[in-house]
Amino acid sequence: MADDRPAREPARRPGGRTARVRRGILEAAAELIARDGIGGLRYDQVAELAGVNKTSVYRNWPDRTTLIADALATFGTDAAPVYDSGDVDADLVGFLEALAAATASPQGRALLNVVTSARENPELRAVVDEVFDRRLATLRDRLQTAVERGELPATDLSLLGAMLAGPVQLFVSRGARTFTRADARKVSAIVLAGLRTTAACDGAPVVGRRAT
Amino acid sequence: MADDRPAREPARRPGGRTARVRRGILEAAAELIARDGIGGLRYDQVAELAGVNKTSVYRNWPDRTTLIADALATFGTDAAPVYDSGDVDADLVGFLEALAAATASPQGRALLNVVTSARENPELRAVVDEVFDRRLATLRDRLQTAVERGELPATDLSLLGAMLAGPVQLFVSRGARTFTRADARKVSAIVLAGLRTTAACDGAPVVGRRAT
Numbered sequence: 320m321a322d323d324r325p326a327r328e329p330a331r332r333p334g335g336r337t338a339r340v341r342r343g344i345l346e347a348a349a350e351l352i353a354r355d356g357i358g359g360l361r362y363d364q365v366a367e368l369a370g371v372n373k374t375s376v377y378r379n380w381p382d383r384t385t386l387i388a389d390a391l392a393t394f395g396t397d398a399a400p401v402y403d404s405g406d407v408d409a410d411l412v413g414f415l416e417a418l419a420a421a422t423a424s425p426q427g428r429a430l431l432n433v434v435t436s437a438r439e440n441p442e443l444r445a446v447v448d449e450v451f452d453r454r455l456a457t458l459r460d461r462l463q464t465a466v467e468r469g470e471l472p473a474t475d476l477s478l479l480g481a482m483l484a485g486p487v488q489l490f491v492s493r494g495a496r497t498f499t500r501a502d503a504r505k506v507s508a509i510v511l512a513g514l515r516t517t518a519a520c521d522g523a524p525v526v527g528r529r530a531t
Numbered sequence: 532m533a534d535d536r537p538a539r540e541p542a543r544r545p546g547g548r549t550a551r552v553r554r555g556i557l558e559a560a561a562e563l564i565a566r567d568g569i570g571g572l573r574y575d576q577v578a579e580l581a582g583v584n585k586t587s588v589y590r591n592w593p594d595r596t597t598l599i600a601d602a603l604a605t606f607g608t609d610a611a612p613v614y615d616s617g618d619v620d621a622d623l624v625g626f627l628e629a630l631a632a633a634t635a636s637p638q639g640r641a642l643l644n645v646v647t648s649a650r651e652n653p654e655l656r657a658v659v660d661e662v663f664d665r666r667l668a669t670l671r672d673r674l675q676t677a678v679e680r681g682e683l684p685a686t687d688l689s690l691l692g693a694m695l696a697g698p699v700q701l702f703v704s705r706g707a708r709t710f711t712r713a714d715a716r717k718v719s720a721i722v723l724a725g726l727r728t729t730a731a732c733d734g735a736p737v738v739g740r741r742a743t
Contacts, residue, residue, distance in 0.1 A: 358570055451705060478714060485697030502690060513725025
């Protein structure tokens with residue numbers, strides 16, 4: 320108790336004890352949001368799950384909405400990275416696999432929870448928008464590079480991004496079975512082949528199978 | 532009050548007054564779930580929005596979970612029908628357009644709300660599963676028919692269904708812009724062309740763009 324100095328700003332050494340405690344609190348908060356939604360988030364449960372004093376949670380996040388926002392925002396940065404190996408087909412398979420894992424994680428489910436239940440809260444809505452926008456923007460940037468290098472034909476990159484990420488999110492949130500690397504390969508192969516084929520026939524009617 | 536006979540089962544003439552009242556209550560409930568989530572659903576607000584007495588709501592649905600389940604279940608039957616005109620490409624465009632409209636509707640948003648927030652409630656989870664399963668099953672049946680007729684190559688139809696419905700759901704729930712008929716045409720054309728192309732090369736490595 321003699322060592323508890325709430326008036327003093329804790330040191331913020333990256334990787335230090337304070338950083339570890341903060342990260343632990345944010346991970347615990349995300350896990351509880353994933354389980355119970357925003358409405359069910361309680362400071363004492365966060366502290367218990369993170370293995371810290373309730374005081375630590377209150378001192379770092381006096382405001383509840385900020386705690387929720389930070390728990391979701393820290394997650395968005397590197398959950399599903401898009402690499403540039405020079406081979407867009409291979410990079411997309413890696414991204415779709417990472418996206419499936421990220422969506423199935425507690426933080427991923429917390430995000431999906433907030434998307435639908437925090438419509439009325441502009442601050443949280445902004446955080447969710449930013450995480451999704453950043454994720455889709457990273458994907459779009461990689462696709463844009465591929466277009467510039469002639470690996471892909473020019474197209475609406477937002478729609479193309481949804482065609483790659485959408486199937487993963489539906490599969491994972493429906494929870495029928497795990498989205499595998501083979502699934503990632505199939506989705507990527509079909510979408511890219513379809514894009515290249517339809518672009519090659521641009522202006523011409525889509526090839527059908529019927530004689531009429 | 533003399534006419535209020537709660538012990539007697541109300542008549543269920545299809546299209547009659549009782550049916551209209553019940554439908555109005557379920558639509559109001561779905562709209563409120565879409566706006567506030569399950570937790571915020573209040574009988575007095577349902578009654579007010581439906582323009583009926585609170586007694587009518589309680590008499591028909593003494594159990595709150597049943598009211599929520601019914602509000603979602605009635606929606607699932609015909610929100611996004613899949614037609615069979617004999618041309619799978621055209622039928623899928625129509626389905627994707629209907630799915631986008633259904634997902635953007637109050638009932639569609641209510642469903643998405645429940646998907647993520649009712650994980651712990653087996654009864655509601657079952658209803659949501661049924662609505663989504665039925666929708667994807669209808670789509671899968673249509674795809675199966677197309678495979679049998681030789682319009683499409685044989686493939687994992689659950690994954691193919693997710694590749695068609697997933698982009699629509701991501702687009703609509705992100706709310707960046709409306710999903711148009713042109714988008715429906717593009718998604719359907721790319722996925723089907725990609726499926727036909729990759730199936731034709733089955734076993735062979737995916738065609739790349741790089742010389743190395």
